[in-house]
Amino acid sequence: MDKTAIQKIIDILQKEYDISGYSNRGNAYEVLVGTVLSQRTKDEVTWPRNKELMKKANTPEKMLELSEKEIAKIIYPVGFYNQKAKKIKELSRILVEKYGGKVPRGREELMRLPGVGGKTADCVLCFAFNEGVIPVDVHVEVIAKRLGIADWKDKPEVVRKKLHQFVPKDKRNSINALFVEHGKRVCTTRRAYCERCSVVKYCPKIMKK
Template identity: 45%
Template sequence: MSPPPASEQPFEEIIDTLRAFLRGSRLPSVSEVAQRMPDPFHILVSTMISLRTKDEVTSASSKRLLARAPDPKKLAELSEAEIAKLIYPAGFYNTKAKNLKSAAKTLVSRCGGRVPESMEKLLELPGVGRKTANLVRNLGYGLDGICVDTHVHRIANRLGWVQTTTPEQTESALEEVLPQKYWIPINELLVRFGQTLCNPVSPVCSRCPIYEHCPRIGVKRSR
């Protein structure tokens, strides 16, 4: 059966169900940082480290680097080699070290030593794309904008909320259909859901709390 049009999705019910289901489950690494230290710079650094890297590694690497460089000025003073060593074994550590140092220098020289709020300014930082910029705005400044990572992209399509091929298409399509009050929380919810049950390769549909809202066919719920 085809999914109901996105405009008729019972978003409130689905999201409430997800919230209840995920209550008590572990937070993704960047949200952890946001809870511990809701500082835009800390969000930026841990998000840059998190790209294509598992949560546990991201968390440990972020802690080491931020303990040593808690602000843009301190980070800009570290060498690329020092940064690379601190964030190892996060993936792409050499590229990330270069981007982190370069971004920190830009923050000091052109942004008054602070992390900018505007999408435009954030996107000028090396190594910062729409996903990272939106997450910094969401968690660091409480500003709207849907942060689309692979989990949000995959699950929004699985659930029939959007039909898109690129994350950027998902971002604009989701903003068309999803009530604005969910723009910030949707990311963490779908990431947590996507890291466990609704994972990329073998989603555990038999235990899915929102199974009845999912249009996937050929998957039977088992007792």
């Protein structure tokens, strides 16, 4: 796999999938909270519940006015809703006390917040701040490995680093959304449906771990 092939894959997938919804998830706080909610929960469940939560509290200050029980009730049935309610309340408190109610733009600062790991931090940087980073979720990880960009033994942080080496910065913000959509429909985590893949001719089809 080379950079030219990656560019062709991006071009083809951009024509195939409408990813406009990924960049319309709200401001940095909305994206941060929504991404915490999305952990181990499907998008179809996550984002409607996040929308309802934001109607009640769309700033850290307003979130602190809600109890954990109130937050949990609103975000149900996202996975681990009680634990996530606690994390959302705590990260909101830190944002108010340490950052004046603003979401920090630094990856390391974001990762110090409760419930925020590398992927969640990158989602905020990518979808809220347009920073040109690639959030590596399971779909991105599997497709990157099947394409031969990363090795099967690589951890998500290594996959991220290798993707950044291959993909120009101005194209990185679209990679997560494109690979997620392709991963849901064609190149799934359980099976790659190569017979209906629009980019199969550029793929070395590295299937074995």
